[in-house]
Structures are given as C-alpha cells and as structure tokens.
Amino acid sequence: MDIIIQSLAAVYNPMTLLLVTVGVLFGMVCGSLPGLSTSMAIILLLPFTYSMDPVSAIVLMVSCYVGGSCGGSISSILLKTPGTPEAVATTFDGYPMAQQGRAGEALGLAVTASSFGTIFSAIVMLVASPVLAQAALSFQSAEYFGLGLIGLSCITSIGSKNQTKAVVSVMIGLMVGTIGIDSINGVERFAFEQPSLLNGINYISVMIGAFAVAEVYKNIEEYRHVDTSLRTEQKVKIKLMKFSEMARMWSSFIRGSVIGTIIGIIPAAGGSIASLIAYGSEAQNENAKPKFGEGNPRGIIAPECSHNAAVGGSMVPTLTLGIPGSPVAAVIMAAFLIIGLTPGPMLLREQPIMLNAIFLALITAALLLFIGGRFVTSQFGHILKLPYPLLGTLIVTLGVVGAYSLKNSFYDVLIMFVFGLVGYFFDKFKYSNAAVILGLILGEIIENSLRKQIIIGDGSGMGFVTRPVSVLVLTVAVLTFLWPMMSKKFKNR
Amino acid sequence: MTIEIIFNILIGLGVLFYLTHAIQLPATDNPADVLGAGGFPIIIGVVALIGLAMITIHTVKEKRKVDIPMLNLRSIDGRMVFINVLLLAAYVGLLDVIGFVLATFAYVLVAPLSMGYRKPLVLAVFASVTTTAMVVIFGIVFYVPLPRGVDLFRDLSYMLY
Numbered sequence A: 001m002d003i004i005i006q007s008l009a010a011v012y013n014p015m016t017l018l019l020v021t022v023g024v025l026f027g028m029v030c031g032s033l034p035g036l037s038t039s040m041a042i043i044l045l046l047p048f049t050y051s052m053d054p055v056s057a058i059v060l061m062v063s064c065y066v067g068g069s070c071g072g073s074i075s076s077i078l079l080k081t082p083g084t085p086e087a088v089a090t091t092f093d094g095y096p097m098a099q100q101g102r103a104g105e106a107l108g109l110a111v112t113a114s115s116f117g118t119i120f121s122a123i124v125m126l127v128a129s130p131v132l133a134q135a136a137l138s139f140q141s142a143e144y145f146g147l148g149l150i151g152l153s154c155i156t157s158i159g160s161k162n163q164t165k166a167v168v169s170v171m172i173g174l175m176v177g178t179i180g181i182d183s184i185n186g187v188e189r190f191a192f193e194q195p196s197l198l199n200g201i202n203y204i205s206v207m208i209g210a211f212a213v214a215e216v217y218k219n220i221e222e223y224r225h226v227d228t229s230l231r232t233e234q235k236v237k238i239k240l241m242k243f244s245e246m247a248r249m250w251s252s253f254i255r256g257s258v259i260g261t262i263i264g265i266i267p268a269a270g271g272s273i274a275s276l277i278a279y280g281s282e283a284q285n286e287n288a289k290p291k292f293g294e295g296n297p298r299g300i301i302a303p304e305c306s307h308n309a310a311v312g313g314s315m316v317p318t319l320t321l322g323i324p325g326s327p328v329a330a331v332i333m334a335a336f337l338i339i340g341l342t343p344g345p346m347l348l349r350e351q352p353i354m355l356n357a358i359f360l361a362l363i364t365a366a367l368l369l370f371i372g373g374r375f376v377t378s379q380f381g382h383i384l385k386l387p388y389p390l391l392g393t394l395i396v397t398l399g400v401v402g403a404y405s406l407k408n409s410f411y412d413v414l415i416m417f418v419f420g421l422v423g424y425f426f427d428k429f430k431y432s433n434a435a436v437i438l439g440l441i442l443g444e445i446i447e448n449s450l451r452k453q454i455i456i457g458d459g460s461g462m463g464f465v466t467r468p469v470s471v472l473v474l475t476v477a478v479l480t481f482l483w484p485m486m487s488k489k490f491k492n493r
Numbered sequence B: 001m002t003i004e005i006i007f008n009i010l011i012g013l014g015v016l017f018y019l020t021h022a023i024q025l026p027a028t029d030n031p032a033d034v035l036g037a038g039g040f041p042i043i044i045g046v047v048a049l050i051g052l053a054m055i056t057i058h059t060v061k062e063k064r065k066v067d068i069p070m071l072n073l074r075s076i077d078g079r080m081v082f083i084n085v086l087l088l089a090a091y092v093g094l095l096d097v098i099g100f101v102l103a104t105f106a107y108v109l110v111a112p113l114s115m116g117y118r119k120p121l122v123l124a125v126f127a128s129v130t131t132t133a134m135v136v137i138f139g140i141v142f143y144v145p146l147p148r149g150v151d152l153f154r155d156l157s158y159m160l161y
Helices: A002-011 A014-032 A038-049 A054-079 A085-099 A103-136 A141-152 A163-177 A203-222 A229-233 A243-248 A250-265 A270-282 A298-320 A327-339 A345-350 A352-385 A388-407 A410-428 A433-456 A468-492 B002-024 B036-062 B076-098 B100-114 B120-141 B151-157
Strands: none
Touching (some): A002 A014, A002 A054, A002 A352, A014 A038, A014 A054, A014 A352, A038 A054, A054 A103, A054 A298, A085 A203, A085 A298, A085 A433, A103 A298, A103 A352, A141 A270, A141 A433, A141 A468, A163 B002, A203 A388, A203 A410, A203 A433, A243 A250, A270 A433, A298 A327, A298 A352, A352 A388, A388 A410, A388 B076, A388 B100, A410 A433, A433 B036, B002 B036, B076 B100, B100 B120, B100 B151
8 A cells, every 4th residue: 555655646646747748748749750769759859868867867758658658649630640660550541531521530539549448558558567567478389470460450451442552562561571681590681682681671761652642643644633621621620529429439439449559568669550450451341431441449449448558568578577578678778777667577566656546547548538639639630721732842841751760761761752653553453552651560570470489399390289278369359350251141131 | 464464463463482492491400390491481472372362273263353543643633643652762862961951851742742732831841841750759759760861961960859
C-alpha cells in the first residue's frame, strides 16, 4: 500500500504532470512530422533529464513515447504520409475518411483509440508484468516467423480488389527488403557494390514516396476536375468519440488493445507489426460498411489501439528482464543506464516505485492525449485549407526533408523519388502500394526467423510444428490467410 | 491493355534480373542453413513471376483500358504531372549544389505555378514561410544537418543554420 501511495505522490505532483504534458505534446509533434521518429524525440529530450530525479526523467520519456506513437496518425490521416512506421495501417482508412471530409472524426478516432490502447496495456502491465515477461521469452524464431505471417495476412484485406496483384506487390516489397547485407551470414545481396545499398532500403523513404509523393502526382492530375470544397472549407475540428459510440465498437477496441499488448511484450516485435496485425484481424470482416480501405472507422481504431497498447507492452520486457521490447524502448533503456539504473529483475526489487510510477504515467499521458490531441491536430488541420497546388508542394517538401532526415543522406531522398514514380504506376495498374510496404516491413522478421529456426533444427523445419506456441501462432496465421476465401465459400452455400 | 502488359513485362524483367542474382549468391558454410542467402529471394522471386504471369493472362482476357495521364503529354493534366516529376528531380538534384534554403524556396515557388496556381504574392509569402519553418524546425530545433550546397552557397548557409 505504501508503495502505491508513494508512486501516486511521485506522479501526481505539479512538476511531474507538467513533464507528462510536455512529453506528450513534444512526442505528438515529432511523431506527426515524417522523418522525425519517436526515438529521435526521446533522444532530444535526454539531455534535459540529466538533472532530474529518475522517476521524473523516465516519466518524461514514457510520455513522449505515448505522444509520438499517437502523433504519427495525424499526418497519416491528413496527408497520407505516415509520421511513424506504426501509423502505416492508419493510412488505409484514415486518409479515405479525410478525403470524404471526415478528417476531424478520423483524428478523434485515432486519439480515442490511442488513449484506450495505452490505458489498457498499462493496467494489464501493472497487474501481470513479471508473469507476462517470462511468457514472452518462450517466443523464439518459429513463433516470430508465424507472427510475420499473421502480419502478411493483412494483404487479403488491403488487396481485396485483386488478390493476385496484392500478392505480387507483397513479393516486390519482400524483394526490396532483401537488399543489403544478409544478417545471418553477412553475404552482400543485390547491393551491386554500392555502399549506400549495403544497409538496405529504409521503408520510411519508400513509404513517403509510394504513399505521399504518388498521391500528390495523382491529385495533380485530378484536382482541377474534383470538388475539393469538402476538404478545404471545413474547419478540421477533432471529434472525440462518445461513450455510446465506443460501446458500439467495443470489440475493435479490445481486439486491437489485446493484440498490441501481446505483441508489445514480445521483444523486438514493436508497434508497427502490432498495428498491421490488428488491422488485418479487423479487416477480415468482408461485410463491413463502409468497406475497409474506404474509410471504415474500425480500420483506424484497431491499429491505433494496437500500437499504443504496444507502448505499455514493450515496457514490460524492458523493465522486468532488461530486454527492450521495441526500438524506442531500447532508447529508454539506454536512458535508464545513463541515469544509473539497470533495468531487469533487480530494478523491481530496488525501485518498486519506478514500475508503478511508469504505468501511472502511461495512464496520465493517455488521458492527456485528449487535450494534446485536440491542440496539435487542430494546428495541423489548418494545412488542409490550403489550395491543392500549395498543399501538394508542402507535402512533397515535407517528404523530401523527412526522407533526408532519416540518415542525413541523399540516397534516401532518391529512394523516395523513385518510389514516388513506382507508387504512381502501381496505383494506376491497381497494384497495392500498401502491400509493398507490408512486405518491406515484415520481410526481415520472416526471412530471419525462418532461417534461424531451420538452423536451430539442424537443417530441419520440424521445430515449426513441434513447439506448441509455434503451432498455435502458425495455425492463426494460416487461418487469417484462408479466412476470406473460406467465408466466401460458406456464403455461397 | 498494351500499356499494362508492357508494365507487367517490365516488372517481370526486374524480377528475372533479381532471380539471376539470387541464384548466383554464394552458398553458406553452415550446412544447417539450408536456404542460405539466396533461398528466400529465390522463393519470393518465383512466386512473384507466377503471380505476374497470372496477372498478364488476366489482363489479356479482360482488355481493360487504363488511362495514364503522365504518359499523355498532350493533355494538360499529363503535362502538369510530368513537369512536377521533373521539378522534383531538379529539386532533389539541386539540394546538394545550391543548398536546402535556395532549392526549397525555388521549388515551393515554381511547383504551384506549374500546377496552375496564379497568385504570385501569396506564393512568395508561402514559399518564404515554408522555407523558414522547415529550416527552423528541422535545421535549428531538431539539429538535422540540412544540405548546405557548395562553395559560396555553403558559406552563406552557415549564416542561417
């Protein structure tokens, strides 16, 4: 009881609350700007934490993590340019909603779902973090492979108009993902002795090109013939969900949050995979109206709940085992070490207030998202009022800076340019840009896990079917792939 | 239909090129690594080729007409998209020569004009505000080392960020 009271006192004091507010707002702004990741936002905050007490420092960074995770959806919805990799899935239904003049509603859904996901995972973590962390360790290569396949099952829904083209698109994404040094045995693949290709192709620059730049090209040829008054004249005012609306879509909230929490706990899986899997599971419903990919609210709720739930989830292995649950959690772990704390089992014994304080901070940050979300999104909303020639130019310029900022390299800008053209033609011939990105994001985890498991099995793939967790994950993967076809057959009967 | 078949063939050639290189990747020393560096690329390359063949057959049967304005330079829309692609290429190419500030200012000034926007004063203000905001947010606040250009442009950029 004493620990809980001390934790409450550590978080609910004016200074810490101010830090939570600053962290959420700063994270949201960074997350919403393509090229500025949540990790970068936390790194930028790091020097300010040197003179703080450990709880305040960590609370600031965790709040920034929550804000950044949600912020990516702002540019996803308004500009079709995901600010963070986690926000890719939000683009699928968020941007169509903005095009229909429902940007405020889409942003409200994103903020509400992000807050819900964060609170959900924080509560789960508070109750069961040590147990869950141990369970997460049972995930090995075979299970990671299954997880990647579940993520890929998303193509059955995002490519519903032409499944074969979606499959080819995902294969192209997987191919692009193999460029660079092979991480298993260090062989140079498809780099053609170009140093810049050795590190592979960054999916953020591909994403900016194929989504944002290609969309600008498409709009340039259409804007003179399409009535854009809906988009340009309405004030984009965030519409937060009412409780009754939330209750109507409770299943999407819970499903997204559960998926995000579980995947967040698994070391190195992260929010981007969580949001794709959550979107894929939601989009299995073919009878949904409007259809997924055409502005279905559930297509925003599930991924947003999921990647923000992954924030809390990723803190579990970080704090309890000293294994970062995501790239951002790795940065926070480094911050722990700088402050003089070593994450791991001993941390829970030596700093019992810390764990509770972090999860209380998560809940507070989630609640503050409503206020921060209203403020940040309303500022971004003004952008939509620009005439298209100015808006399109702004998107491209932001894309160029975003791609360049990734590694301060022209090579990423070139990639963005090339994929802008590729994306344009893919769109014209009804291939799926989203599937390309999906393949690119999941390619590494799928190939590496597949090969590692075969190596562990001394050349045999039996490990995939002899490990109970693997069998379960692979069964789910197969079912999610086959479900759309099976449901069609059932309907025909 | 023809243009789509040509597009599929181009992708197919790309995949074949990829496959040829994948087959040539060196075998691994580890006998347990059955797939090696080339195994996974070969699998996905073959699946892509089969898929492309199916798509092409379907395209031939369907005979769907696809309109690609960018390839039709006689239309105004096509010309606007094509010019914008060239402008973006020029912007990217000039970034490292004349620096971020000048290249961005010039691009933001010219690109809307190429899309038919005709309010020079608004455009001048927009270009100035956008360039300043980008430099302040990315160059100064977030310490992104924005391109400085060469020679004189480089020296001048140090006065700004």
